[in-house]
Amino acid sequence: MSTPSAKTATSGGKSTTKTTTTVVKTTTTTVTKKQPQQLSLTPRSVSSKTKRPKTRPNGKKAISSHTNRELNAGGLMRFSRGRMFQRRALHRINKWKGAQAKLQGDKTKKTAGSIQKKKQRKPASVKKPVGGERNGKQRTVLAKRFPRYYPTEERPKKFSAKRKTFGSHARRFRSTLAPGTVVILLAGKHAGKRAVVVKHLASGLLLITGPHKLNGVPLRRINQIYVIGTSTKLDLSTAKFDNLDDKYFKRVRPAKKNAEKDIFDSKKEV
């Protein structure tokens, strides 16, 4: 007979419980794997409470000894690099993979993890025919010539293409500010008023509207940090706002005057 202990019912966070067997004289204690108590202040507490699925999408079982954990969002990991190497047993896996590759007769591969096959090496020097009577008919010439020029200084490095410009950064939006949410404005001319979030713009700003007729808040862009999301949500799924994007709100400069015009004309306009 086994009954789950009362202790596990109240434990918070992730816990894998094992059922206790109550013997007549003694009770064995449960072995529960509890995560260390996370402070409610840290944002990580939200994500740590969601359960990780036991099987990964590719059907393989998730092994907890293969994963490393961050301690209390401090950047410190639970296991060091060397320890993780041991836990993942990569040294054994790689050895096994190499043995497998050899069994399959692939002798060029040292491990199955080698990305490309070893290319057939071209001979380093080539024999080329040479004209002239007394030139020995052939010359051994290097197949790949050495560079003609070695620069004395390194070329000035340009920014690598991997560096993302600000325009291409991913914009994140708070989950409480989904389109259709009623929102309280905290700053600016309309501080204190409630408005509706119409859309998330590509620049990271929110597009909001009073609506204008109700409270005088126009169609306006506003940053997420100047806004509190309320729990009231409207359904905007039927409405379309395709033409409203950052370009729509771009400042329109007055058109430049033609240079071909007469000087006297332009003076009059001034």
Next chain:
Amino acid sequence: LYVKAVFTGFRRGKRNQHENTALLKLDGVNARRETNFYLGKRCAYVYKAKNKTLVPGQKRLNRVRILWGKVTRAHGKSGAVRAKFRRNLPPKALGRRIRVMLYPSRI
């Protein structure tokens, strides 16, 4: 749209004080747990001066001036809070009202 706070003093030990950090007592906040909401919020010390100056956003010259800062961390167990201002607060402000705005908001 702000929370009322009082500037209670500078960060200090018994005999030394450090004027770069101000201590604020927020209205209605009495426990360290409750200060979490206010971390990072902007604070303003609003005062008036004799000469009129331009205020951003307004066309008319104004006597009102502001020293801006932000709440940096909690201070102690009872809901007090530390704030750093762009320029240190003048000691004249001791005991005076400081406005803790509700932005940058995280909710």
